[in-house]
Amino acid sequence: MFGKKEKPEKREGFVKRLRARINRGNSWLTYDLANLAPGGKIDEDVLDELESLLVMADVGVETTERIIADLQKRLARKELKDLEALQNGLRKSLCDILAPVEVPLAIRQTDGPFVILMVGVNGAGKTTTIGKLARRLKDDGRSVMLAAGDTFRAAAVEQLQAWGERNDVAVIAQQAGADPAAVIFDAWDAARARGVDVLLADTAGRLQSQAGLMDELAKVKRVLGRRDETAPHEVMLVLDASQGQNALVQAEKFHEALGLTGITVTKLDGGAKGGILLAIANKLKVPVRFIGIGEAAEDMQPFVATEFVDALLASGEQQG
Numbered sequence: 164m165f166g167k168k169e170k171p172e173k174r175e176g177f178v179k180r181l182r183a184r185i186n187r188g189n190s191w192l193t194y195d196l197a198n199l200a201p202g203g204k205i206d207e208d209v210l211d212e213l214e215s216l217l218v219m220a221d222v223g224v225e226t227t228e229r230i231i232a233d234l235q236k237r238l239a240r241k242e243l244k245d246l247e248a249l250q251n252g253l254r255k256s257l258c259d260i261l262a263p264v265e266v267p268l269a270i271r272q273t274d275g276p277f278v279i280l281m282v283g284v285n286g287a288g289k290t291t292t293i294g295k296l297a298r299r300l301k302d303d304g305r306s307v308m309l310a311a312g313d314t315f316r317a318a319a320v321e322q323l324q325a326w327g328e329r330n331d332v333a334v335i336a337q338q339a340g341a342d343p344a345a346v347i348f349d350a351w352d353a354a355r356a357r358g359v360d361v362l363l364a365d366t367a368g369r370l371q372s373q374a375g376l377m378d379e380l381a382k383v384k385r386v387l388g389r390r391d392e393t394a395p396h397e398v399m400l401v402l403d404a405s406q407g408q409n410a411l412v413q414a415e416k417f418h419e420a421l422g423l424t425g426i427t428v429t430k431l432d433g434g435a436k437g438g439i440l441l442a443i444a445n446k447l448k449v450p451v452r453f454i455g456i457g458e459a460a461e462d463m464q465p466f467v468a469t470e471f472v473d474a475l476l477a478s479g480e481q482q483g
Contacts, residue, residue: 200246221436280347344385
């Protein structure tokens with residue numbers, strides 16, 4: 164598992180930056196809640212306004228309805244007496260949704276390398292995530308190899324090779340246009356021969372609506388299974404948080420085609436309000452392994468539900 168060797172100050176620094184970067188400045192939830200109930204009285208009208216805020220923040224209709232239903236029950240029991248009680252109730256609702264998907268990535272002992280198949284659309288930050296993950300694995304004492312399975316973009320192979328050089332990690336690549344399944348198949352053989360612990364396999368940035376491309380990813384998965392019937396041991400989807408509800412659609416399509424075992428959410432430092440994580444957690448129940456808030460290796464950290472919820476609800480004063 165990851166996180167055991169992390170220095171507390173590094174983690175604290177990440178959490179502080181996360182709070183500062185989700186929607187920049189005052190939290191949309193804390194700031195707007197105070198405006199919704201200027202007199203401090205919490206009623207159905209306040210919850211109706213909160214419902215609109217959540218939907219606009221990419222939480223999605225279904226997940227928002229779950230949150231509001233929980234708050235309405237609390238209101239009926241006269242538990243939401245003031246703004247602080249509403250914030251506490253909201254915090255509990257958000258934690259209830261996110262806590263089940265807070266599952267760290269665990270590298271298991273396998274007959275051959277532990278294979279992590281990385282998938283996602285172009286622009287989500289997949290190759291960068293592979294580089295950051297390789298760094299984390301090496302820092303954790305694991306040997307790592309990268310497979311350049313995105314054979315359609317020369318830039319993707321070059322970017323992966325740059326990360327390999329930076330982290331002193333071998334990269335298995337073939338000529339442009341090569342069969343991605345063949346590249347990853349060869350990489351598995353090379354990783355096994357060298358006694359490598361973890362094989363990180365890049366794939367082309369697939370548009371989830373293109374069935375043929377999804378079929379190709381399924382082929383990669385099948386081919387790996389010929390070498391090790393338990394491989395890939397992790398199918399990790401990289402999602403761009405700024406894509407909003409489209410990110411949920413992507414996640415559903417990839418999960419349907421491949422059976423996702425983990426998700427990494429990137430670009431929470433952009434215009435994203437973070438609500439999409441709630442929608443994905445509520446709908447798919449797939450573990451969220453990491454979240455990213457920037458380009459540096461330390462800007463990707465394991466997902467911790469309470470920290471994320473606190474960042475969503477942190478006011479400017481709390482951000483320090």
